[in-house]
Amino acid sequence: MPKPVIEVSQVRKDYRSQRGGRVLLGKRGLSDWIRGKRSTISTALQDIDFTVEAGEAFGIIGANGSGKSTLLKLISGVTIPSQGNVTVHGRVASLLELGAGFHPMLTGRENIYLNAGILGLTHAEVDSVFEDIVEFSGIGAYIDKPVDTYSSGMYVRLGFSVAAYTNPDIFLIDEVLAVGDEAFQRKCRGRIGELIEEGKTLVFVSHDLELVNSLCQRVLLLNEGKMVLNDRSPKVIEHYLHQIVSDEIPEDAAHPKTNIECGNLRATFSQGQIRLTYKEEQLTHGLHVYTSILTHTLWNDSTKLRWEQSESIDHGGYRFIGISRRFPYQLIWEVRPGTQDSIDMDITIECSGNLRLQEFHTSICLPTAYTHWTSDHEAEAFEELTPSQSDWQHLNTNYAHGHTLEASSDTQPKVRFLSNLNNENGPVCMTPINTDYYENARVLQALRTGNQSPIHLTPGQHHFFSGSIQVGQ
Numbered sequence: 001m002p003k004p005v006i007e008v009s010q011v012r013k014d015y016r017s018q019r020g021g022r023v024l025l026g027k028r029g030l031s032d033w034i035r036g037k038r039s040t041i042s043t044a045l046q047d048i049d050f051t052v053e054a055g056e057a058f059g060i061i062g063a064n065g066s067g068k069s070t071l072l073k074l075i076s077g078v079t080i081p082s083q084g085n086v087t088v089h090g091r092v093a094s095l096l097e098l099g100a101g102f103h104p105m106l107t108g109r110e111n112i113y114l115n116a117g118i119l120g121l122t123h124a125e126v127d128s129v130f131e132d133i134v135e136f137s138g139i140g141a142y143i144d145k146p147v148d149t150y151s152s153g154m155y156v157r158l159g160f161s162v163a164a165y166t167n168p169d170i171f172l173i174d175e176v177l178a179v180g181d182e183a184f185q186r187k188c189r190g191r192i193g194e195l196i197e198e199g200k201t202l203v204f205v206s207h208d209l210e211l212v213n214s215l216c217q218r219v220l221l222l223n224e225g226k227m228v229l230n231d232r233s234p235k236v237i238e239h240y241l242h243q244i245v246s247d248e249i250p251e252d253a254a255h256p257k258t259n260i261e262c263g264n265l266r267a268t269f270s271q272g273q274i275r276l277t278y279k280e281e282q283l284t285h286g287l288h289v290y291t292s293i294l295t296h297t298l299w300n301d302s303t304k305l306r307w308e309q310s311e312s313i314d315h316g317g318y319r320f321i322g323i324s325r326r327f328p329y330q331l332i333w334e335v336r337p338g339t340q341d342s343i344d345m346d347i348t349i350e351c352s353g354n355l356r357l358q359e360f361h362t363s364i365c366l367p368t369a370y371t372h373w374t375s376d377h378e379a380e381a382f383e384e385l386t387p388s389q390s391d392w393q394h395l396n397t398n399y400a401h402g403h404t405l406e407a408s409s410d411t412q413p414k415v416r417f418l419s420n421l422n423n424e425n426g427p428v429c430m431t432p433i434n435t436d437y438y439e440n441a442r443v444l445q446a447l448r449t450g451n452q453s454p455i456h457l458t459p460g461q462h463h464f465f466s467g468s469i470q471v472g473q
Contacts, residue, residue, distance in 0.1 A: 003089065004051035004052055004053050004054075004089075005052060005053065005054045005088065005089045005090050005169065005170060005201050006051060006052035006058075006075060006086075006087070006088050006089075006170065006201070006203070007051050007085070007086070007087040007088075008048055008049060008050050008051070008071075008074070008075070008084070008085075008086050009049055009084050009085045009086075009087075010047065010048075010049055010083065010084040010085075011045060011047075011048040011049070011074065011081045011083065011084035011085070011086060012043065012045060012046045012047065012048075012081060012082050012083040012084055013043070013044045013045040013046075013067075013070055013074060013079070013081050013082050014041050014042065014043050014044070014082040015041070015042050015043075015044055016040070016041050043225055044067050044070045044225050045067045045070055045071060045074075045081075045222075045225045045226075046225055046226060047226060047227065048067075048071065048084070048226075048227055049084075049227070050220055050227070050230050052201060052203060053201075054090075054169075054199070054201055055196075055199040055200070055201060056201055056202075056217060056218065057196050057201075057202040057204065057215050057216045057217055058201075058202065058203050058204070058216060058217070058218050058219070058220070059203075059204050059205075059206070059212040059215070059216035059218070059219040059220070059233060059236075060072070060203065060204070060205045060219070060220050060222065061205075061206070061207070061209065061212060061219055061220070061221055061222070061236070061237070061240055062221055062222035062223055062228075062240070063223065065224075066222040066223050066224060066225065067222050067224075067225040068174075068205045068222055069174055069205065071205075071222070072094070072172050072174055072203065072205055074086050075088060075092075075172060075203060076092055076094040076172050077092070078094075088170065089169075090168075090169030090170050090201070091119065091120055091166075091167075091168050091169045091170070092119075092168060092169070092170045092171075092172060093119055093163040093164070093166055093168030093170070093171050093172070094163065094171075094172035094173075095156075095159055095160055095163050095171075095172065095173050095174060102114075102115070102147050102155070102158075102159070103147075104146065104147055104148035105146055105148065106146065106147065107143065107144045107145060107146055107147070108134075108137075108139060108142060108143040108144065108145065108147055108150070108158055109143050109144055111147055111158070111162075112126065112130060112133055112134075112158070112162055113126050115159075115162045115163075115166075116129075116162060116166050119162075119163075119166045119168070120166075121166055121167075129165045129166070129167075132165050133158075133161045133162055133165045134161075136161040136164070136165065136187065136191070137154075137157045137158045137160075137161040138157060138184065139154050139157060139158060142154065153184070157184055160188055160191075164188075164191050164192075164195065168200065169200065169201060170200070170201045170202075170203065171192075171195055171200055171201070171202050171203070172203045173192075173202070173203070173204050173205065173206075174205045189211065189215075192204075192215060193215070196215070202215070202216070204216060209237050209240070209304075212233060212237065213233045213234060213237055213298065213299075214298050216233050217232070217233060218230065218231065218232060218233065218236075219231070219232075219233045219236040219237060220236070221236050221239065221240050228240075235436060238435075238436065238439050239439075258270070258310045258318050258320075260316070260317065260318060260335055260336070260337055260343060261337065262337035262338055262339070262340070262341060262342055262343060263340055263341040264278055264279045264341050264471070264472065265277070265278055265341040265342065265343065265471050265472075266278075267289075267335060267343045267469075269310070269318065269320060269333075269335065271303060271307055272290060272291075272301070272302035272303040272304070272305050272307055272322050273287055273288045273289060273290045273302065273303050274288055274289035274290075274335070274343075275288045275289075276288065276289065276364075276469070276471070278341070278413055278471050278472070279413075283366070283412075283413070283415070283471065284364060284365055284366060285365050285366055285367045285440075285441050286365040286435075286439060286440075286441045287301070287303065287363070287365050288364075288365055289362075289363070289364050289365075289469070290302045290303055290362075290363060290365075291331065291347060291360070291361065291362045291363070291464065291465070292360065292361055292363070293327075293329075293349075293357050293359075293360040294357060294358040294359050294360065295327060295355065295356060295357050295358065296356075297358070300324060300326070300327060302322055302331060304324075304325075305322030305323055305324055305325070305330075305331060306322065306323045306324075306325060307320060307321065307322045307323075308320070308321045308322075308323070313334060313336070314336075315336045315337070316336060316337050317334060317335055317336030317337065317344075318334075318335055318336075319332065319333065319334050320332075320333040320334075320335070321333075327355065328351055328352040328353035328354075328355060329349055329350060329351045329352065329355055329457075330349075330350050330352075331347060331348070331349055331350075331464065332347065332348040332349075332350060332461075333345065333346075333347050334346040334347075338468050338470070340470075340472075341470065341471045341472045342468050342469060342470040342471065343468060343469050344467075344468045345362070345465060345466070345467060345468065345469070346465075346466045347362060347464040347465040347466070348461050348462065348463065348464055349457065349461070349462050349464045350460070350461045350462075351457050351458065351459050351460060351461075351462070352459060353459060354456065354457070354458060354459065355456075355457040356454045356455070356456055356457075357450070357454065357455040357456075357457065358449070358450065358454060358455070359447060359448060359449040359450065359455070360448055360455075360464065361431075361445050361446060361447045361448065362445070362446045362464070362465040362467075363433075363443050363444065363445040363446070364415065364417055364443065364444040364445075364469065365435075365439075365441045365442075365443055366407055366412075366415060366441060366442045366443070366444070367412075367441065367442070368382075368385060368440060368441065368442060369409050369411055369412050370382060370407040370408065370409045370412055370415070370442045371408070371409045371410070372407070372408045372409065373395065373405065373406065373407050373408075373432035373442075373444070374404075374405070374406045374408070375396060375398075375402055375404065375405045375406075375430050375432065376400075376402040376403060376404050376405075376430065377396075377398040377400055377402065378396055378397065378398055380395060380432075382395065382407075382432070382434060382442055383395065383434055385434060385435075385436075385440060391436055392433050392434065392435050392436060392439070392443070393433065393434045394431055394432075394433055395431075395432045395433065395434060396429075396431055396432055399429045399431075400427075400429070401423050401427040401428060401429070402419070402428065402429060402430040403418060403419050403420075403428075403430065404416065404417070404418055404419075404430060405417045405430035405431070405432060405444045405445075405446075406444075407432070407442060407444055413471050413472050413473075414471070414472060414473060415444065415469065415470075415471055416469070416470040416471075417430065417444040417446065417467070417469055418467045418468045418469075418470065419446050419465065419466070419467040420466045420467045420468075421463060421465070421466050421467070426448050426455075426463065427448065427451075428446050428447065428448055428465075429446075429447045429448070429449070430444075430445070430446060430447075431443075431444075431445045431446075431447045432444060432445075433445055446465055446467065
C-alpha cells in the first residue's frame with residue numbers, strides 16, 4: 001500500500017501573546033503584570049489527524065478563524081506544531097500569502113529566479129520554464145520592474161505562475177486566488193486541473209465551495225480549530241452549509257430580506273433561497289426553498305448566484321434576478337402571494353450562451369418531523385434517516401410527469417407543492433427525497449431531466465418552474 005505524502009498526526013498549534021508593561025488595561029491586566037503573568041496562550045488547532053495520498057486533491061474548508069491557513073503553514077513548514085507531527089514527502093510549492101517570498105526591491109524576473117531557487121530548482125531549470133511562467137502570469141511588460149510597483153492582482157498572478165511551473169510534487173494553495181480577476185482565475189483552475197491530471201498532490205483552502213467541490217475528492221472541515229468531518233467533498237460541504245453555518249438567513253444593507261405574506265404564511269427571500277414561516281413558526285430547513293442546475297457534473301445552487309436588488313411587480317409580488325458567476329445564465333424569480341396561505345412562483349432561466357444541463361430542479365427542504373408523502377402516482381412514508389446514509393435518496397418509483405407532491409405529519413402543517421407546467425414545457429417529476437444524514441431533511445422536488453440525454457438550452461429565456469406552495473389543510 002503506497003505511503004501517504006502528507007501525514008498530520010495529533011497536531012496542536014498554540015500561539016503565545018506577550019503582555020508588555022504598558023498593556024495594563026482590561027480585566028486583571030495590572031494584577032497579572034505584578035504577579036509575573038506576562039503572556040497568554042491561544043490554541044489555533046488541536047487534535048488534527050489526517051493523511052493525504054499521492055495524486056489526491058484535498059480541500060480544507062471552514063469559517064474565518066477556524067485554523068485553515070495555520071494548517072497549511074504547518075504542512076508547508078512555515079511554522080511547526082506545538083504538539084504532534086507533520087510529515088511531508090516530496091517537493092512542496094505553496095501559495096499561502098500574497099507575495100510571500102518576493103523581495104519588493106527586486107524585479108519580477110529576479111523574483112522568479114529567487115522563488116524557484118527556494119523551491120529547489122537550479123538556474124538552468126528555471127531557464128527552461130521562464131517563458132511559460134511569464135506568459136501564464138500575463139505581466140510581460142512589467143517583468144523587469146520592481147515588484148513593489150505591482151498591483152495585488154499582479155502579485156498573485158506571478159506567485160501562482162512560479163509555483164505552478166516549478167514541477168512541485170505537492171501544491172498548497174490558500175485563498176489568495178480570489179485576488180485575481182475572473183479571466184486569470186479561470187486560467188488558474190485550468191492549470192490546477194492539469195496538475196491533478198499529472199498526478200500532483202493538491203491541498204486547497206478556499207471559501208469557494210463550488211470550486212472545492214469540483215477540484216477535490218476529499219474535504220476536511222474545521223471549526224474553531226477542531227476537525228469536524230473528513231470525508232467526500234459533497235458530504236462535507238453540505239454538512240458545513242447546514243450544520244456549521246447558521247440556519248438563519250443573514251441580512252445586511254447590501255442584501256436585505258424581502259417578505260411576501262399571504263394569510264398565515266410568510267416567505268422571506270434572501271440571496272437565492274426562500275425561508276417559509278407559518279403562524280410565526282419556521283417551516284423550512286437547511287436550504288429552505290431553492291433551485292439548482294447540474295451542468296458538467298457540478299451542481300450550481302441558486303444560493304451561489306449574485307443576486308441583484310429586488311423590484312416590485314404586480315399583485316404584491318417581487319422579482320429577483322440571480323446571475324451565475326461561472327456559467328452563461330441568470331435566473332429570474334417572480335414570487336407573489338397566492339390564495340389562503342400560499343405563494344406563487346414563476347422561474348425563468350435566461351441563457352446568454354448555449355447551456356448543456358443534465359437536470360435542474362426547484363426544491364423545498366423540510367424538517368424530519370414530516371413522516372409521509374403523496375404524489376400524483378404514489379403515497380408512502382418517509383424512510384428513517386440513518387448515519388450510514390451518504391447520498392440523497394429518491395423515494396418514488398414512478399417518474400411520470402406530475403403536478404402535485406405533499407408532505408404531511410401528525411405534528412406539522414401539510415405542505416403541498418404544485419407545478420403548473422405541462423408536458424410540452426418539459427416533463428416535471430414531482431420527487432420526494434431523503435437527504436443524507438448530515439443534511440437531515442425531507443425534500444419536495446420538482447425535477448426536470450433530459451431522460452438520459454442532456455438538455456440543450458439555447459440563448460434566450462426558457463421555463464424553469466411555474467407553480468405554488470400551499471401550507472395548511
